[in-house]
Amino acid sequence: MTTPLLKVEHLTMRFGGLTAIGDLSFEAHSGQITALIGPNGAGKTTVFNCITGFYKPTEGMITLTQPDGQKLLLERLPGHDINWKGRVARTFQNIRLFGGMTLLENLLVAQHNVLMNASGLSILGIFGARSYKRAEKEAIELAEYWLEKTGLIDRADDAAADLPYGDQRRLEIARAMCTQPLLLCLDEPAAGLNPRESLLLNDLLISICREHKTSILLIEHDMSVVMQISDHVVVLDYGRKIADGPPDAVKNDPKVIAAYLGVEDDEVEKTEAEIATIAAHAKGDAR
Amino acid sequence: MEVFVQQLINGLTLGSIYGLIAIGYTMVFGIIGMVNFAHGDVFMVGAFIALIFFLLLSTWFGWALIPALMIVLVLGMVFTGLWNWAIERVAYRPLRGSFRLAPLISAIGMSIFLSNLIQVVQGPRNKPVPPMFTQSVPLFTENGYTVAIGYKQIAIMVITVVLLAVFWYIVQKTSLGRAQRACEQDQKMAALLGVDVDKTISLTFVMGAALAAVAGVMYIMYYGVVNFSDGFVPGVKAFTAAVLGGIGSLPGAVLGGLLIGLIETMWSAYFSIDYKDVAAFSILAIVLVFLPTGILGRPEVEKV
Numbered sequence: 001m002t003t004p005l006l007k008v009e010h011l012t013m014r015f016g017g018l019t020a021i022g023d024l025s026f027e028a029h030s031g032q033i034t035a036l037i038g039p040n041g042a043g044k045t046t047v048f049n050c051i052t053g054f055y056k057p058t059e060g061m062i063t064l065t066q067p068d069g070q071k072l073l074l075e076r077l078p079g080h081d082i083n084w085k086g087r088v089a090r091t092f093q094n095i096r097l098f099g100g101m102t103l104l105e106n107l108l109v110a111q112h113n114v115l116m117n118a119s120g121l122s123i124l125g126i127f128g129a130r131s132y133k134r135a136e137k138e139a140i141e142l143a144e145y146w147l148e149k150t151g152l153i154d155r156a157d158d159a160a161a162d163l164p165y166g167d168q169r170r171l172e173i174a175r176a177m178c179t180q181p182l183l184l185c186l187d188e189p190a191a192g193l194n195p196r197e198s199l200l201l202n203d204l205l206i207s208i209c210r211e212h213k214t215s216i217l218l219i220e221h222d223m224s225v226v227m228q229i230s231d232h233v234v235v236l237d238y239g240r241k242i243a244d245g246p247p248d249a250v251k252n253d254p255k256v257i258a259a260y261l262g263v264e265d266d267e268v269e270k271t272e273a274e275i276a277t278i279a280a281h282a283k284g285d286a287r
Numbered sequence: 288m289e290v291f292v293q294q295l296i297n298g299l300t301l302g303s304i305y306g307l308i309a310i311g312y313t314m315v316f317g318i319i320g321m322v323n324f325a326h327g328d329v330f331m332v333g334a335f336i337a338l339i340f341f342l343l344l345s346t347w348f349g350w351a352l353i354p355a356l357m358i359v360l361v362l363g364m365v366f367t368g369l370w371n372w373a374i375e376r377v378a379y380r381p382l383r384g385s386f387r388l389a390p391l392i393s394a395i396g397m398s399i400f401l402s403n404l405i406q407v408v409q410g411p412r413n414k415p416v417p418p419m420f421t422q423s424v425p426l427f428t429e430n431g432y433t434v435a436i437g438y439k440q441i442a443i444m445v446i447t448v449v450l451l452a453v454f455w456y457i458v459q460k461t462s463l464g465r466a467q468r469a470c471e472q473d474q475k476m477a478a479l480l481g482v483d484v485d486k487t488i489s490l491t492f493v494m495g496a497a498l499a500a501v502a503g504v505m506y507i508m509y510y511g512v513v514n515f516s517d518g519f520v521p522g523v524k525a526f527t528a529a530v531l532g533g534i535g536s537l538p539g540a541v542l543g544g545l546l547i548g549l550i551e552t553m554w555s556a557y558f559s560i561d562y563k564d565v566a567a568f569s570i571l572a573i574v575l576v577f578l579p580t581g582i583l584g585r586p587e588v589e590k591v
Contacts, residue, residue, distance in 0.1 A: 052479060083481035096476045098469050108462065109469045110480045115462035136462075179481055 003065050005030040005215050006051070006183055011060035013046055013239075020046045021239040024060070028183065028232070033209050033216040035226045035247075038236035039259055044219045045093065047236070048185050050075065051217075052090045053082040064088065064183065084113050089176035090185035093219075095168045099161030103152055103171060106160050107143035110178035115139055146174040150204065166197040170204070177208065184214050190222045198222065202229050227251065235259070252279070289429040294556045295549070300440040300509065302548025303447035307502035308525035309532070309540035310454065311495030317471050317535040318491050319383070324394040325374060327522010328401035329496050333367035334503030334513045335405055338414055341507070345417075352419055356504070363504050364497035371496030372489055380485065398518070406515040413512040420508070443505045450501060451541055454494065458537060467491055471535075520564075524551075527571050533584025542582060547571075 004027035013021040021043045028034040036044050049055045051062055051074060062074040064086050072086050082088050089110075098106050108115070118135030147153040150170040155163065160171060169189055176184055189205070190198050206229055208214050220226050226233065226247065233250040235243040237259040243250050250256055254272035308330050315323045323329075340362050344355040378397045382389040420438040427434055458464035466487045469477040474484050506521070507513050524547055532543025547567050554566040574582070 054475070079475070079478040080481055080483045083479055090479060092476075096473055098472045098476070100472060101465070101468060105465055105468075109465050109477065109482065112462050112466045112469075112480065112482045116466075175480065 003069075004028060005065055006217065007061075007063040007065075008047070008051070009061045009063070011047070011050060011062065012058050013043075013050055013055060014058045019239055021050070021057075021236075024236070024239070024241055026234045026241060026244060028215055028217050030182070030215045031209065031213065032231040033205065033218060033229050034232045034234065035218045035220055035230035036234050036236065037220065037223075037226055038242075041238075042236040042259075043239040044236055045187060046239075048090060048187055048217075048219065051185060052088060053077065053079045066182070083179055083181070087180065087182040088185065089179045089181035089183075091169075091172040091176055091187055091189060093187040093191065095165075095172055097160040097168055097172060097175070099159065101160060102157050103147060103160055103163075104140070104143055104156045106171065106175050107146060107178045108139055110175050111139040111142065142178055146177050149207075150174045151200075166193050169193065169197075170201070173204065173208075177212070177214070181214055183217060184208065185217045187219045188221060189218070190220055190225045198225060201225070205229055289427075289432045289434050290556055291553075292426070293432075293434045294552045296434075296436050296440060298549035298552035299545060300443050300548070301552060302528075302545035303443050303541075304502045304505050304509070304544075305521065305525045305528045305547050306541035306544025307447060307450065307498045307505070308521060309528040309544045310451075310537060311499050312526050312529040313532070313534055313537060313540040314467075314491050314495050316529070318467055318488055319379075319390075320387075321379070321390045322394070322526065323379075323492075323495075324391065324522075324526075325378075325397035325401060326495065326499060327520075327525065328398045328518035329367060329371050329374070330499040330503050330506075330521060330525075331513070331515065331518030332370055332401055332405065332503075333363055333496065333500030334506050334517065335409060335414070336366045336370075337363040337500065337504040338416060338507055338513060341416060341504075356419075356508075360501060360504050363500040367496045367500035367503070368493040371492045371499075375489055375492040380488075398522075402515050402518060409515060411515060413514045415512045416507050418511055439508055443509065446501065446505070447541075450498060451537075454498070455537060457494075463487070463490060524564075524567065527568065531571050531574055531581055533581030536581070536583045536585075539581055539583035 006028040008027070009025050011021055011024045012019065024047065036047060038044055046055065050057045053074065057075050060075075064072045064074055066072065066087070074082055074086055074088065077086055098109065101109070115132075115135055118132050144153065144156070147156055150173065152163075152167055152171055152174065155167070160168065163171060169192070173184075173186065173189065186205075190201055193201060202225060205216060205218075209216050218226070218230060230247055233243070233245065233247050234241060235250060235253070235256050242255045242259055243253045254275050257275060258271050308326065311326045311329070312323060315321060315326070337359050340359045341355060344350045344358060345352065374397055378393045379390045382393055420442065423435040423437040424441075425433050425435045458467060466477065466482045469480070469482060470484050470487050477487075478484050506517070525544065528543035528547045529540045530543070531546060532539030532541070550567050550570055551563045554563045558566070
């Protein structure tokens with residue numbers, strides 16, 4: 001098996017006496033969509049916060065393997081290097097766009113480092129150096145490509161805050177993609193979308209993953225989205241991993257069902273048995 | 288009429304200097320939400336740096352006035368920028384993420400440190416420069432009084448307009464400016480997109496200081512003297528200008544500066560020169576009662 005793109009090992013995050021994540025290990029492989037699911041408060045967003053440097057994990061290692069084989073420990077990188085050197089991008093559950101800036105500017109901020117390097121801290125840019133002009137042209141082309149792809153090109157010069165909710169979600173994904181990430185972490189991208197927008201989103205995510213060699217780590221509550229597009233599902237409950245595998249296997253895992261339906265720990269085995277009988281009946285009916 | 292026009296010219300000149308200093312306040316406030324109380328003293332340090340280089344070049348090496356001033360302007364911007372970079376590094380950055388008042392208190396300390404440092408190393412007396420550009424262009428004569436605009440005044444206004452245009456371009460059109468505006472709105476998100484927030488903040492301090500240095504050069508050109516305590520009053524006036532124009536807004540800072548300059552000179556001409564500061568600050572208070580975010584400031588609307 002190839003080296004996983006993202007390898008989370010023994011990740012633990014404690015806030016005072018509360019253990020938000022306990023000894024969590026999982027892998028995300030390149031070219032795949034990995035979904036992270038679990039009931040409310042299971043610690044999914046905390047995992048994201050650890051991966052993207054918002055929190056320093058109490059224990060554990062988060063390793064990201066670059067295409068050239070170099071291994072980076074994300075928990076040791078300073079905030080902005082997680083994106084620039086580590087090439088990890090993310091979106092938020094509550095959208096965090098730069099509301100006062102235009103759509104195009106939002107996408108250009110995401111290419112800040114490329115432009116800064118080309119323009120020598122903007123000084124050459126003021127004098128109109130050729131390398132800067134070329135870099136800026138490429139940056140605008142990339143931004144327009146993603147605006148086109150998310151269907152927002154017509155509103156490129158509007159302020160981001162003026163967009164409707166669903167468009168803002170797509171713009172956030174477009175902005176993250178403008179940093180040309182290896183791993184894109186999406187925190188509930190389908191939340192608040194209507195069914196049609198949700199379908200469009202599925203297509204967008206699949207295309208990002210297949211055409212752009214960007215792997216996706218996804219937190220999602222909408223099970224139809226998870227089951228349709230993900231290649232691999234990791235289930236968390238109370239900060240611990242309770243299941244890990246392809247979507248179909250996870251869907252029928254009694255522990256997962258128990259976690260979602262809210263059964264006491266000692267009742268898990270009982271529920272397991274019940275589910276087995278129900279499944280047997282279902283099979284019988286099908287015959 | 289003639290007094291009015293003359294005072295208008297004087298007021299705009301003074302206002303340009305306030306405006307340039309005010310940009311430093313407004314940019315720093317915009318990006319980290321902190322009032323940099325040491326900025327007035329950074330302006331004073333800039334004036335001293337300019338004074339030293341100017342005397343070196345013009346009296347020691349015997350350069351002509353205009354090339355000497357050009358070089359002084361550039362060197363002043365560079366060295367004052369370095370000063371402010373260092374100040375941010377030692378006095379403000381370690382306190383980022385601490386409680387809100389901490390960097391403010393640190394800034395007040397830095398202000399006292401700077402003025403005392405200059406007092407010790409440069410002496411407490413007024414430092415003069417030889418008068419320069421004493422000629423002026425007469426505009427018109429009325430009632431036996433000739434209204435004139437000095438070469439210095441023209442230079443100050445032209446430089447202010449040019450610099451404002453350059454800085455406006457940087458903030459609106461370059462990648463650095465976009466990063467600054469992004470950090471203004473959401474620093475953590477900017478960092479997640481690969482923007483080095485610390486570096487962007489440092490560059491903002493350098494830019495503010497560069498403009499303060501230009502104001503410093505103009506100050507010694509206009510008044511001919513500078514001393515260690517000259518940072519305080521122009522600093523407070525410029526801060527007032529930034530608040531009046533709407534703190535966080537670049538054109539607002541210049542507009543506020545011009546208004547404060549005009550109020551001061553007009554008041555001195557028509558009422559009493561002793562109360563010019565009272566007038567400026569009273570108008571600030573009145574404007575803030577009716578427009579709490581300043582003239583060009585955006586009101587913060589929170590969605591519920």
